[in-house]
Amino acid sequence: MNAFPEGDFYTNHFEKGAKENTMILNMGPQHPSTHGVLRVILELDGEYIVRAEPVLGYLHRMHEKMAEVKTWVQYMPNMGRVDYLHPLAWNHAYVGAVEKLAGIEVPERAEFIRVITTELNRISSHLLWWGAYLLDLGAFTPIMYAFDDRERIMDMMQKPTGSRLTYSSFRIGGVVHDLDDGFLKECAELVPYLRSRLPIYKDLVTDNIILRKRLEEVGTMDKDMCLRYGATGPLIRGAGVKHDTRKAEPYSVYDRFDWDIPVYKEADSMARYMVRMDEIEQSLRIVEQAVAMIPEGEHIIKKSPKPAWKAPAGEAYFASEGARGKVGVHIVSNGSKTPYRVKLRAPGFSNLNLFAECAKGTMLADAVAILGSLDMVIPEIDR
Secondary structure (H helix, E strand, C coil): CCCCCCCCHHHHHHHHCCCCCCEEEEECCCCCCCCCCCEEEEEEECCEEEEEEEECCCCCCCHHHHHHHCCCCCCHHHHHHHCCCCHHHHHHHHHHHHHHHHCCCCCHHHHHHHHHHHHHHHHHHHHHHHHHHHHHCCCCHHHHHHHHHHHHHHHHHHHHHCCCCCCCCEECCEECCCCCHHHHHHHHHHHHHHHHHHHHHHHHHHCCHHHHHHHCCCCCCCHHHHHHHCCCCHHHHCCCCCCCHHHHCCCCCHHHCCCCCCCCCCCCHHHHHHHHHHHHHHHHHHHHHHHHHCCCCCCECCCCCCCCCCCCCEEEEEEEEECCEEEEEEEEECCCCCCCEEEEECHHHHHHCHHHHHCCCCEHHHHHHHHHHCCCCHHHHCC
16 A cells, blocks of 8 residues: 655545555546546555545635625626636626625626527537547547637637636626627527537547447446435436526526427436537527527616625525536625625535545546546636
8 A cells, every 4th residue: 555745634544444455546636637636535456446535625716705805896707717617607696696685687688698608608618628528538639629619609709708718797787798790690600600510529529439438337426326415417417307507497588598408317427428518509509599589778787886886785595507517606795895705506516526426436547537527627616
């Protein structure tokens, strides 16, 4: 059994429970398959995992604590940095909670803009996951396709948001910029283009026997396990549960569009892969309808809160559907210009905790496939 330096609390503590003739191995915090700074301590019996323990804390940035020293308006940029791959879902949850608390009615056009940009952001997040996941599994070519298509979306998103990654373009009462006719035209052209690319992804990767052998019947997370850990998003939909916050707890204008919730009952890594690939098409359906139906009007209320604005006393909770699952923001106000408390519900935190149970009895090589199928964004988990 390996020896570790004194003072490494996690490893030494983990090592005490190790069985004879097993080996303790650190996976991370720099392993290429763990995007962000995640460390997983593994106990191995040969090539098989006996125990696994994810270790967080390397990226802790105190987002919740920072809310106590920023005004309601100043805290908005933090939402662009919790989950840097789908920040607009966090934007939506935060402004939704504040608007709910303050009784602010958002212009209809602003809600359509929120939906369009959030769904485009969801597609770009799934594309990055797809390319990076396959790179972790040893396939280099797909990430070139993924980033080619994602670049087109990021170029578009730069116009209404002013950014290419850490978007924080939502405002209490609307959005910072309206969508012009040029952007809406680009959206209308993007939908058929990406639809023409999906069959290429399928032929190149999804139907590839090598990928299927790596993912099918690997990392099974059934409905019971998902419910015990509070897993949401593609994990629970990949376990056969038809649950999506956009339909289960309708918000914004999502109830006006015709779209489906992709569900697979196999509950393995391949099922989670398929859910995300199908979700790209569903997001395209939503964007297509929203662009066609977007009404005229204001993109933000006339008296949008300024930095010194004081929210009424009370508390509110708002949930949105992020690329990784259910995003929740619970705010508490004492009537001042700064939040008394902001509690962030990160879907990745619940999803990651399944790994310890799911990895038992699997091979070390499968740990990469299982972790990748969770689509972890460590800054969100280690918020």
